[in-house]
Amino acid sequence: MEHFVALLGNLISILLSAELFFMLARAIMSWLPFEDDNPLWMFMYYATEPLIEPVRRVINKFPRLNMLPIDISFIVTVILLSIIQGLIEAL
Numbered sequence: 001m002e003h004f005v006a007l008l009g010n011l012i013s014i015l016l017s018a019e020l021f022f023m024l025a026r027a028i029m030s031w032l033p034f035e036d037d038n039p040l041w042m043f044m045y046y047a048t049e050p051l052i053e054p055v056r057r058v059i060n061k062f063p064r065l066n067m068l069p070i071d072i073s074f075i076v077t078v079i080l081l082s083i084i085q086g087l088i089e090a091l
Helices: 002-030 039-059 072-090
Strands: none
Touching: 002 039, 002 072, 039 072
């Protein structure tokens, strides 16, 4: 059973690493002139948006945070994923 838990932890850690990579790629791609229907851009969007959207909904409940000139939900999501990955790896 202990091996199964370790394997599951490693699998989750790998998935979180991949998601963080996709988040970084999406951030870099947002600075480049990609069309909205570009397959690579669409993949990055659909791979990351399901995690960003819930954070965005929570942040939108705070009016002062909505006044910021950038979408901090992306940054908060990266931080949360990094924390979760660190906790899993510490186990």
